[in-house]
Amino acid sequence: MGYSCSAAAHETLRTLDVVCLSQTGTSNSYIGRDGHEYFYETSRVEHADGAITGSVFQMIEGFAHSSGNFRIAGDGKVTRWPTAFQRDLVQVAA
Numbered sequence: 001m002g003y004s005c006s007a008a009a010h011e012t013l014r015t016l017d018v019v020c021l022s023q024t025g026t027s028n029s030y031i032g033r034d035g036h037e038y039f040y041e042t043s044r045v046e047h048a049d050g051a052i053t054g055s056v057f058q059m060i061e062g063f064a065h066s067s068g069n070f071r072i073a074g075d076g077k078v079t080r081w082p083t084a085f086q087r088d089l090v091q092v093a094a
Contacts (some may be wrong), residue, residue: 004046004050005046005047005050005051005052005074006049006050006051006074006075006076008050008074008075008076009050009051009052009072009073009074009075009076010052011076012052012072012076012077012078013042013052013072024037026039028040028041032058032083034083036058036059036060037058037059038056038057038058038059038067038083039056039057039059039064040054040055040056040057040070041054041055041057042054043055047074049073049074050074051071051072051073051074052071052072053069053070053071053072054069054070055068055069055070056068056069056070056081056082056083058083067082067083068082068083069082070082
């Protein structure tokens with residue numbers, strides 16, 4: 001059994017996956033504006049508004065360190081992203 005989200009939020013996440021894939025070869029990993037490597041994981045929590053939420057991690061010396069969490073609202077807009085890549089993601093998802 002899976003979870004559901006809005007079509008708009010799913011499309012934004014798919015777009016971000018494509019951007020990451022083109023940048024790093026992995027669908028959820030990217031290089032931030034600060035030059036560090038980050039990756040994100042979605043939660044499987046359903047939100048009444050169709051949003052997608054999850055966590056962002058920074059890779060440091062082969063280990064993942066929490067950098068915060070993200071939210072893609074039900075309307076597909078990125079409303080929270082904790083890393084320096086945020087502006088780029090917001091522009092892609094706009």
